[in-house]
Amino acid sequence: MTDDEVIHMEHVWTRFGENLVHRDISLSLGRGQILGVVGASGCGKTVLMREMIGLQTPTQGQVWLLGESLAEADARRKQQLRNRCGVLFQGGALFSALSVFDNIAFPLRELKTLDEELIARLVCMKLAMVGLGETDALLMPAELSGGMVKRAALARALIMEPEVLFLDEPTSGLDPVLGEEFVGLLGQLHRELGFTVVMVTHDLDTLSDLCTCVAVLAGQQLVSYGTLDDAIACAHPFARDFFHGKRAQRILGRSD
Amino acid sequence: MLASQSSAETSALPPLSPPEFAVEDGTAVVHGHWNLRGLIAASPDLRERLCRAARRPDLEWDLRGVNVLDSAGAFVLWQAWGERLPERISLRHEQQSAFRRWQTGGIPAVRDGRRPPVPIRRRIIAAIAGLGSHLLAVLALLGQLILDLAHLARHPADIPWREISATIHETGGRALGITALVGFLIGVVVSYLSSLQLKTFGAQVYIVNILGMSIIRELGPLLAAILVAGRSGSSMTARIGVMRVTQELDALAAMGISQSLRLILPKVVALVVALPLLVVWTDVVALAGGAVSAHLELEIGYHQFFQKLPAAVPVANFAIGLGKAAVFGLFVALIACHYGLRIEPNTESLGNETTNSVVVSITLVILIDAVFAILFRGVGIR
Numbered sequence: 001m002t003d004d005e006v007i008h009m010e011h012v013w014t015r016f017g018e019n020l021v022h023r024d025i026s027l028s029l030g031r032g033q034i035l036g037v038v039g040a041s042g043c044g045k046t047v048l049m050r051e052m053i054g055l056q057t058p059t060q061g062q063v064w065l066l067g068e069s070l071a072e073a074d075a076r077r078k079q080q081l082r083n084r085c086g087v088l089f090q091g092g093a094l095f096s097a098l099s100v101f102d103n104i105a106f107p108l109r110e111l112k113t114l115d116e117e118l119i120a121r122l123v124c125m126k127l128a129m130v131g132l133g134e135t136d137a138l139l140m141p142a143e144l145s146g147g148m149v150k151r152a153a154l155a156r157a158l159i160m161e162p163e164v165l166f167l168d169e170p171t172s173g174l175d176p177v178l179g180e181e182f183v184g185l186l187g188q189l190h191r192e193l194g195f196t197v198v199m200v201t202h203d204l205d206t207l208s209d210l211c212t213c214v215a216v217l218a219g220q221q222l223v224s225y226g227t228l229d230d231a232i233a234c235a236h237p238f239a240r241d242f243f244h245g246k247r248a249q250r251i252l253g254r255s256d
Numbered sequence: 257m258l259a260s261q262s263s264a265e266t267s268a269l270p271p272l273s274p275p276e277f278a279v280e281d282g283t284a285v286v287h288g289h290w291n292l293r294g295l296i297a298a299s300p301d302l303r304e305r306l307c308r309a310a311r312r313p314d315l316e317w318d319l320r321g322v323n324v325l326d327s328a329g330a331f332v333l334w335q336a337w338g339e340r341l342p343e344r345i346s347l348r349h350e351q352q353s354a355f356r357r358w359q360t361g362g363i364p365a366v367r368d369g370r371r372p373p374v375p376i377r378r379r380i381i382a383a384i385a386g387l388g389s390h391l392l393a394v395l396a397l398l399g400q401l402i403l404d405l406a407h408l409a410r411h412p413a414d415i416p417w418r419e420i421s422a423t424i425h426e427t428g429g430r431a432l433g434i435t436a437l438v439g440f441l442i443g444v445v446v447s448y449l450s451s452l453q454l455k456t457f458g459a460q461v462y463i464v465n466i467l468g469m470s471i472i473r474e475l476g477p478l479l480a481a482i483l484v485a486g487r488s489g490s491s492m493t494a495r496i497g498v499m500r501v502t503q504e505l506d507a508l509a510a511m512g513i514s515q516s517l518r519l520i521l522p523k524v525v526a527l528v529v530a531l532p533l534l535v536v537w538t539d540v541v542a543l544a545g546g547a548v549s550a551h552l553e554l555e556i557g558y559h560q561f562f563q564k565l566p567a568a569v570p571v572a573n574f575a576i577g578l579g580k581a582a583v584f585g586l587f588v589a590l591i592a593c594h595y596g597l598r599i600e601p602n603t604e605s606l607g608n609e610t611t612n613s614v615v616v617s618i619t620l621v622i623l624i625d626a627v628f629a630i631l632f633r634g635v636g637i638r
């Protein structure tokens with residue numbers, strides 16, 4: 001494994017009781033790539049992402065994150081590794097007892113070395129970045145709309161300017177304008193900071209505009225892993241339906 | 257790709273040089289990692305030195321040697337420059353955008369994330385009003401319950417039998433162990449202490465009266481109710497609360513299902529049924545404990561003990577005990593549901609209201625016990 005590999009999975013199997021979710025998945029993702037993971041609902045995309053972060057241990061197989069084996073890392077190492085990752089969970093996972101502002105400031109305050117002014121400025125900048133205003137900052141998570149939860153969670157994932165960003169369906173629940181803005185924002189940040197992104201998405205626009213690498217999960221396996229063109233050329237029925245539906249052809253501008 | 261290759265040395269954090277700058281003949285050369293991780297490792301006086309250097313207007317700033325510049329690092333520099341770019345500065349192309357984000361404005365003003373504190377007078381008023389609103393809400397709950405019962409009397413098919421029986425099992429059946437243990441021990445202790453006193457007066461036989469009266473009339477119902485309030489009351493509150501947090505209550509309402517009929521009524525009915533039964537059980541076990549202790553301490557036979565019991569304790573006491581238990585059950589369930597419904601969708605409120613529910617229902621149980629003692633002071637006592 002080279003130093004440039006941010007994520008490396010080898011022969012990963014996942015089983016929940018009788019339910020086999022992943023069968024022999026191997027992949028590796030280089031630094032600076034943007035990986036889009038697509039797959040049917042319930043096929044194990046979220047579980048795959050959790051395994052990459054080490055929140056869940058695969059039944060079988062090995063996962064390396066930022067060059068370190070998650071199976072061998074002790075709790076402290078894992079903690080350090082995760083500090084370099086930003087995660088946007090599918091449901092937002094905002095702390096319900098903290099306001100939006102405090103939610104986003106939370107990771108910064110945990111560092112215990114930054115002064116409050118710097119924290120406030122950074123939080124406000126991230127809020128502006130994701131399109132939340134200053135009145136929104138004082139709301140509690142329960143008082144937010146679904147899309148606002150997404151945006152606040154995104155701001156929290158971005159606040160540490162992480163090396164690896166894990167996004168579970170970042171644009172679902174956003175209106176199309178915001179979704180497009182998000183794609184633009186992520187592209188810009190990616191150019192500036194050169195981070196690596198793993199993104200679960202069903203959004204073809206995001207896939208075609210942003211992702212340098214597309215993984216298609218179907219039938220418990222990785223049926224395609226490579227460029228978008230590889231995924232489009234994939235013969236698996238799910239990939240065919242996904243990339244060659246009417247909507248897909250309209251967006252991808254291809255017909256075959 | 258072998259595990260041995262990814263061992264400690266390759267896995268260490270990439271070498272990090274803290275953010276620094278050096279001023280040499282009119283140029284400030286900035287270098288190092290100007291990102292969050294770097295700033296944490298920065299020397300404590302960095303920002304102060306930066307500010308001092310930034311006050312020199314003629315100084316040229318050279319940022320081309322910076323390894324990484326993120327918006328936190330850019331902000332520290334930009335703030336030192338007085339929130340503008342210095343006139344003479346050399347930047348790499350991609351660094352400009354990090355500053356542009358601070359330059360363009362549109363960033364909401366710095367505001368503390370906390371809500372303003374509530375003045376003390378308003379808090380006192382709120383507390384008093386809160387008490388009133390609690391009373392009103394419990395009353396409304398009770399009223400709704402009566403309406404629901406009337407509805408069920410007319411539509412017996414709507415009676416939520418499954419929920420009721422499940423709650424009886426949960427609150428009654430599964431509490432048998434703990435009530436038996438506590439009841440037995442209390443029986444033993446009360447019996448032991450009383451027999452020491454009775455021995456000095458030579459009035460050993462009265463142990464049956466003392467135990468029978470105190471356990472059947474007071475201790476049995478009180479013990480069972482307090483245990484149930486702690487055990488089932490808290491779980492009822494938390495359950496309803498989590499349903500609020502996960503929007504299950506909204507889902508129920510959207511389906512047109514009455515939450516009072518499906519959630520609250522079964523709990524209340526179940527506790528009103530289960531608590532008296534639990535009291536019978538607690539009484540029996542506590543008396544057995546008392547009998548054991550009396551046998552050991554005063555050499556009163558078991559047969560004699562239980563034969564004397566009906567004569568020593570008028571049956572009215574047993575009825576009062578059971579009646580109290582039913583009222584306790586009603587209020588424990590009502591209070592639990594009341595606090596459950598008050599939970600706001602966040603974790604803190606969940607914890608607070610669950611605590612409140614237990615504290616209030618135990619207090620209320622003792623209060624009701626006192627009321628019963630006053631109301632029935634002439635009944636069942638010879």
Ligand SMILES: Nc1ncnc2c1ncn2[C@@H]1O[C@H](COP(=O)(O)OP(=O)(O)OP(=O)(O)O)[C@@H](O)[C@H]1O
Nearest residue numbers: 016019021039040041042043044045046047048090
């Ligand atoms: N903790 C768990 N215990 C048991 N089974 C689980 C658990 N988590 C996930 N699963 C199962 O694993 C499968 C994949 O779940 P996952 O959440 O990864 O789906 P997904 O691909 O993210 O779907 P979606 O697009 O709907 O979010 C599902 O069949 C689910 O039932």
Ligand SMILES: [Mg+2]
Nearest residue numbers: 045046090168
């Ligand atoms: Mg998912």
